[in-house]
Amino acid sequence: MRSEFTVAVHCLALLAYLPDHRASSELLAHNVSTNPTRIRKIMSTLKKSGFVKTKEGIGGGYELNCQPAEVTLAEVYRSICGGTLKPHWSSGNPEEKCLVSANMALVMDGFFREAELYYEEYLERNTLQTVLERLRQCQQKTARGETHVHEY
Amino acid sequence: MRSEFTVAVHCLALLAYLPDHRASSELLAHNVSTNPTRIRKIMSTLKKSGFVKTKEGIGGGYELNCQPAEVTLAEVYRSICGGTLKPHWSSGNPEEKCLVSANMALVMDGFFREAELYYEEYLERNTLQTVLERLRQCQQKTARGETHVHEY
DNA sequence: TATACTGTAATAATATTTCATACAGTTAGC
């Protein structure tokens, strides 16, 4: 579920990076290395949260609907997979009389929920702009001085 | 992988809770609601990190080897599943010429690694003692005034 | 009206997680 967050950030970053800030699900899918259906599902969620606009029909696709410097990763995270840091599996058994077994699931839920807030606090400090900056830092490291042909 | 953390905390908390701080993998497995093999694997890791002592043979089992108030959840977390917050799936394709596609995996890795530090920072503030306290709070809420028979 | 899109459902393929079984090695007590 957390890889959906990666995909969402990737798509938003790519839209921010592209000169016209627009792309189809097929183009996004190829760039992300996944399939268009997955992209459409995730972008559909991002649309509901207002990060992108969509246009159906010929010449349609997805268009960035926000300022890269103003959208934090925490907002994207919550939109896509907030509350998913706790594991699916739960420990103990509520039917048991033992204090530990009966309540451990509940207690751990609390810890995971609170820890997630700290997690989000970090994401809060980073925006789509930060992502673009880090991408450009990669470029400087791997191909200092060279110019790339960008094949979207 | 993060549910292993839950199991580890559960086992350590139970050992801390039990009067003699000792239990076999079978007893732990039943209390946690899982199988002894899983418990032994996790406890084996906790042993290597020094949180518990083990004794093989008749009358053997696991024994707490630390002070509940001094062991933070962050230490347990790192012992069991540090570095597992980033998803298995990676976005993009390093072979692509596009800056975004080529480097997104690397950039997201960085974010996940740093976010995990914030996550651990929260766990740092909580110890096995905290877990026991929260368990007792559950008891107060659900069965105020009643005495429980504890069937380990 | 044909074409190129999104939105979404349904299902297949794959990967991960959890469980079950088995057995070698260890220790204690008889």
Added chain:
DNA sequence: GCTAACTGTATGAAATATTATTACAGTATA
């Protein structure tokens, strides 16, 4: 020494979650 009750670990099966594929209805453009 022998047996019984443990841990440590390997291996494979079962259950579950994730990702990919296919299909098609709805929409906008030319």
